[in-house]
Amino acid sequence: MESLRHHQSKGVGEWILENSVTLIFIAFTLFGFMVSTGVSVGFFLSELSCRVFRNTFLVLSLIIPVLAGLGLNFGIVIGAMSGQVAITLARYLEMGGIPGLLFSFAVAGLIAAFCGYLTGILYNKTRGQEMIASLIVGYFANGIYQFLFLFAVGVIIPVAANHPLIKPDGVGIRMTVDLIPYKQGGMKDALDSIYQIKFVHALLIIAVALIVAALVRYYLNKKRGHGYRNSLPALLVNIGLCLALAGVSIHAMVSNSPLNMVRKVPVVTALIIIGLCVFTVLIMKTKLGQDFRSVGQSQHTAEVSGINVDRTRIIATMISTVLASWGQIIYLQNMGTLNTYNAHTQIGMFSVAALLVGGASTSKASVKHAVFGTILFNAMFIMSPEIGQSLFGQAILGEYFRTFMVYGVIGLALGLHVWNSNKKSRIALE
């Protein structure tokens, strides 16, 4: 909201240009609702809430590198791979349930911290080209990952050949690994199924929480003398929207609305995601966070003012990689099966696209961008096969279009950002 007001002063045209990616996505999703007939509200919201809880953690892991000036860290796929190594290890050791999950988190964190350290060193050596380096290092790491899982397991590392995880010939991990449902002692839904509530209840809680948060913030700003940050109209609009949301959920609860059919919401996963949001906001207020910000703004100034720039950048990369590894575990326990050689390959691309759709750029990103972007991006993802189906009679067309949107969004958002900053620096020079 603040950014919205901030940009309005620069004129509508510029605002539209800066938010073009977001606007395109909103328009596309709305268009999808208009043309498609086969999508019920219940199905759409079930899919959406499932996907949002699965992916938000991964998208959030991208924020800190952006603030530290590293750009969009496509290298989170390395984190994702670390998560998969950990979860495979837990599965091999026949660990399941919460202990298995905690074990996976711990192992993944260690591997990811090490990999993140190495990646951070690489980014320091490829200064100015971090984004392409992060993309390529993801492909590079994928080679090492495949070497580990297809070759080293069985040839170098002795394993039990009759284990259900290992390919029949005793070398390598199978293409798909079943994580076994939680009730049978496995890790599928281990986190999600701890405590679940109905979607409409969750909606009501979120609406009330947002109202409370908005009021508390308004009050605190006023009390601390930051009254200029407040805007009564914006507050009223926000509260109005939240009240409408609460109204909808209460109405759904008492009537027989399709919202009652929406899949249940995993509370613990939601709390973990909220926890990461709070962590990301809070860490930026610490000394380390201030270092991230100053390194992000100007490495030279940061160096002069006594910040160890290289070390700060490595820490940012490590945090991002570790968070991504945990995000991938959350993702996998929700999916229930591990596509050993495919699950991680698209993660970087999709997460970056989601963050950009939310309105972030290579130099600014916030929790709001990540959450909003994940919701919008996944809404598009659900709608596009439907659009292909209803407009052209071919769902595959919608899927190709979806791929195009993912790549196009990243290209467009990066291009616009560089173009804008080049234009600004030219104006400054002249």
Next chain:
Amino acid sequence: MSELNGNDAKLGNKSKGLLGSIGLPTLIIAVFWVLTLVAGHFVGISMSILFSDTLKRAGMNGILVLAMVPAIQSGTGPNFALPIGIVCGLFGTVCSIEFGLTGIVWLLGSIAIALPIAVAAGYGYGRLMNSVKGSEMTIATYTGFSVVALMCLAWLMIPFKSPKMGWFIGQGLRETIQLDAVEAAQILNNFLMFKIGGVVVPTGLLLTFLFFSLLVWLFFRSKRGIAISAGGANPKFAQAAGLDIDGNRVYANVLSTVLGAIGIIIYSQSYGYAQLYSAPLMMAFPAVAAVLIGGATASRAKVSHVIVGVVLFQGLLTTALPVANELFAGTDLSEIMRMIVQNGIILYALTQVKRGVQ
């Protein structure tokens, strides 16, 4: 040009010294290739087949790698948006099949149709690269990806009727189109092909590659070519000398895109299939890796780098496949090695890009 050459030589003496004019990546890959060859010899793999395949694959990929030279020389960096040129070439290919052309006429027709499209696309791409100076490589990669994804839609919706390309049911083109059907598979490879000691030499293919290499080599000795190199090597100096750097960058990227388009046509005829849809998506990376293996950097490249690089890289890949299969049956070790070598070399080149702290 003499000044530039002088500069290059001085730089070369300073930084390379020990290894002479051969760069470290070139040396490592060459040693690695020789080791695989020796291993192959001991496990009893026919050397003549390996060398035949190496020649064939080097010729196949050569022009795609050559497309890197103008882009690198102009200062936009390796052309990670090579798929743009590739889809132009593929479009020419399917058009000329649709028009019912066969044999050598098909080949020339494909190139003729692809050329104007590639020029237009390359112009647009070059303009884009000028407006995003400083982040060319990342944006080029995603531009290439987006164009490939967009063309997936086009391949599916294009109203072509030729039964040689369509699915048996439904609309759109097939994922792989057999060029046997238009009597064009290996048409260049078989031209003047001869065997020497069991090694098959695809003369026509190699001649085509060398012909285009010669063209590019000559181009960089023309006035325009020297201007492009100068703009890439030292933009401020070139600007002071009154050169139109932005114009030259566009020109170089047009050239690179055109070479990409011709390259994929030559590639397809040697492969025997035209691959549509997502096949071109990752094709830029092996080409970038090959020119870097040959000794190029992200800012300087020569035709000789292309020839050395493509022979070494494709040689290593061709040799590693049967050797790895022989040594460790059932594993896909050579594909894993390709990923590590290819991306490792690009990363190495990226660490060598000299840029000041922002």
